[in-house]
Amino acid sequence: MIRSRIFFLCTLFCISALLCVAQQKADIHVLLQGKISDASGKGIGGVMVTDGTNCVSTDVDGNYTLQSTNQAMFVYITVPSGYEIPANNNLAKFYQKITPVHGRYQGDFLLTKMSRDDKKHYTIVWADPQINSQEQADMLHSQVVSDTRQHAKELLKKGPVTGIAAGDIAWDAPAIIPEYKKAVKNSGIPFFQVLGNHDMDIHTRSDEASDRTFKESFGPSWYSFNRGDAHYIVLDNVFYYANGYNYIGYITEKQFKWLEQDLARVKPGSLVFVSMHISAYTEDKKRSGSKQDNPGSITFNRKFLYDMLKPYQAHLLTGHTHYNENYVEDNVYEHIHASVCAAWWTSPICNDGTPGGYGVYEIDGNELKWYYKSLGREKDYQMKLYPPGSYADKPGAVVANVWNWDKDWKVEWFEDGKLMGNMQQYTGLDADAVKYMAGADKPGKYSWIEPMLTDHLFFVTPSHKAKKLKVVATDRFGEKYVQDLRLKAD
Template sequence: MLNKKNFLFILFILSCFVIAQNTMIQGIVYEDTNKDGQKNEQEPGIPGIMVSNQKEVVLTDEQGKYSLPLTEDCVIFVTKPAGYDVPLSKLQLPQYYFLYKKNPYPELYYKGIPITEKVPESLNFGLYKTTPKSNFQILVLADPQSERIQEVDYVRQDLVEEMACSDMAFGIVLGDIVFDHLDLWNFHNPVMAQLGFPVYNVLGNHDVNYDALDDEHSDETFRRNFGPNYYAFEYGQVHFLVLDSVHFFINEKSKKHDYEGRLGHKQLTWIRNNIKHVPEDKLIVVCMHIPFYSYTAEGRRDYIADREELYEILKNRKQVLALAGHNHQQEHAFYGIESGWKGENPLHQIICAALCGAWWGGPLDERGVPLSYQQDGVPNGYYIFSFEGNQYTSTFKASGKPKECQMQIHYPGATLTQKEAKKTNIMVNVFDHSAKSKTFYSLDGGPLVAMENVYDKDPMAIHLYNADSGSHKPWVKATKTWNLWKSPLPELAPGVHRLKVQTIDQYGRTFESYRIFWIK
């Protein structure tokens, strides 16, 4: 006989079951063969796919089914496997996620994520099966950072028109998509869509909501537009790990918004849970805005404070490449034990040149686009990465210049007196310099002579930015760089001479440039 006490106990158990049911989300990852976004009976589930709530990571079972806790505001997303594509929006933005929000938050100037009124009984993700590719190319750019619509048009001319419909698997923007004005995404995204291939985006410090009060809500507008602020996907033999390296907070002293480079416990937990499902022979490519570290900037906003916790997670990986932006300077680094990296092979980090260069500053070129050389004298531009299996090569492309343009010869000038020639050094900026680069010069067809790598300010950057000018941001000044190579100009007879400069990059590729000059 069911008495009152037993009835209340059963009711309690049932209520706990309902609560438990409401704090879980489940669904199926399936092959969307007809690409209609709806799971039908004929479309099979896909086993072994990673699904996450930004903390836990689970694998789908043999039927493609998964189940995850749903106890806080989060993004539910899949890690796209190699051999599959995800649906794209009309703006070429990957659609692989579901935004979940249950906790209300004060309205932000730039809209955040609306409250989730209903969670689907089955949250399904459709993938499109494709022919697996081990060899592919991608576009990588850092800091487009448009502050006004005119600068979005510079992005059109300096990037999109050059790369539209090229044979790229996808593109990655390494943060600072815009410069604080988040409504400019409404102009930026349609322009970028004209590239004709998918574009993944990284959160930068200028992509956050500055009227938020904490880190969790500072990226709501980003998530509303682009999806999770950290995520992963695979292509070929490469696992791309896209991270949020911007920790937003209100400074206790100034009472104003502030940020630092930090990943945080929750994101590190997700990385650990994600990486354990990645085969060891895959190349790991870490994509972030603020770099692990940089020789050009050492403030708390310019490096990731808890990077060694990530190093610990990745230490058993034989191949790790890290891509970052933020500094508006080009920099290659090969980190080893002395830098805290514990892996078998060096960690290669590239701080990519900014597409906006020196924040779209400097004199205008013949198109009406600012020259905007960076403070290190490197032209604004972007990178093409080529992958063959788990191997890669990177190629810097200066915007508006031929792909062969990989250096700038500063000295000697076009005409010198014999007296000037005796005091002149050959000086060249090798744009994509690394510690593995070698640079030589040859005069009038003579033998190659090794040049000296020097840490100094670029002469052209000094000329462009160290004078007072209304054509660039007030903080822009020439800064020291390791991209410079020099050698004393040998004694030469009066007349016309031909200087050849040759550089060999870390991959063994050779690039050359010439200067014809006259000694009077």
């Protein structure tokens, strides 16, 4: 009996030792070393370097040493303020693929000092380019790139401009990625990329394996960078759980642990932007009267992200929904961006009536302003008015769609020059979205596209004798946007 137990324990010990050796082989230590320097060769101290798991900072001479494993794919840096975004044809190139030799990898980074201060700067956010054909790529070039390049040219007169593509870069079509890269090259500004649900590889066995194409094309799927006094973070919250095309909004523990180290280097009170594809939360459930949230449209463990962001002025930059919504929870302001492809390239507007376009953020120290830039329109195009008769349930009403509205906006109306007060907010469908998308025969190419309820609609019923109606929408920054509507001839 005793011999049997001894034999069993010895066998168990041997198995444990073999498993330990196997694990050690799977996690072979790789020593990452390098220097971050400027064009003169001078080292840059205090730059964060990471392998996506652990983070270190360069010493005063710009040197770093980081213990990693063969599980890490990249070594990369948080680009510091005051330095140009290293880029290859405007694609941010802040990383190197680890190719160890005898357990070591030398990763040196060269940064270029900016010729001007970046304390005041601008950030442009594209959500959902989502191209899967040459026809759609051509529209990306002719509509989105041309507008962005022209608008960025004006902004560059006042400060540096950086772009973020907030996911769904392609539409389950890896072969089209070169067209996206061409678009970024021609945009005139450096772009960072976010992984979206249509950028993942499906039919893989795990979430980790689903990011392969994205990483080969654009580098790490979570990282950070600095501009001026602001800190930017990109996360991957598209959690793929196999069995075909299945995902939920979820941030992995590995990212949270990395984020703790990243934020530990950020001064409390700073502006912090977090860009990820799926919204942290949307009030779609409230608008539609559903009993539960769509698991692919919210981030289930968002509360833990909110907690980590409490010491900062935090803003989330998300996409995914193809409609515009501003949502605040736990003092975190989320900007859910309408898509640059509008309704999947079938119409000029999104499901909520928001024109295809992109977000623009003006940062000056710790001060922040923003607006939505519609494609092919001037900056002050921030709403559309619908005349009486446009809505069957409100036959005499004038309806305004104010797409970037939040609760600090004011929407007033004037009748024949006289201020009448605030318009009444309500939840409904945009009239143009109904015209373009409602019904199985519309928009034709993709019959599943339908208009979606939105709460940035406002209405008022003018008097029967009114000749002119004016709407003035004032945003939280005091900017006024005006639209006029003639009701009767003079």
